[in-house]
Amino acid sequence: MADKASKRTDVPFATRIDPSKGELSPEQLHFIRQVELEQWKKKTQKLRTRNVLTGFAIGALVLGIYGYTFYSVSQERIMDEMDEEAKRARAPKTGAN
Template sequence: MADETAPKSDAPFATRVDPIKAGLSRDQMYFIKQVELEQWKKRATKLRARNVATGLAIGALVMGIYGYTFYSVSQERIMDEIDEEAKRVRMQTPKSGAN
């Protein structure tokens, strides 16, 4: 049974039609435009969902970089304060050498 193939048919199935060359009526053209519009709407909703997900991912990445930058800059300020304190301590200690 598995070796049998489907019978061949000469009936056109899902063939592409060029509306300009096929000489379709106004009603047929209207129907084609309606079907194309519905297909476009279906694809647009899927694409919109992907775009939103991509936008949120990029936004999260940007906010992460922004937050990390603020964190690292605040750490640098602490290091500057430690350096200032070290300079003050060096200035207060007696210097060795001949004056």
């Protein structure tokens, strides 16, 4: 059965057409433009999805860094307050002895 399929040579095959080399009819040019447009639309939808996901990831990273910065600054303020209290505790007390 495979031998019969391989011996068939009367079946026309699709040939590649280079639009810049050959003379094409307006219908062929129109069809080529339609196919290219559909391929472009499919690619842009995938790219748009990837771009949106990348944008959200970058935005989340920026907000995370921003939040961590505020958190660490507030921690520094607490540490400063603790240092001031420790200085007050170590300072000599003035009084009548």
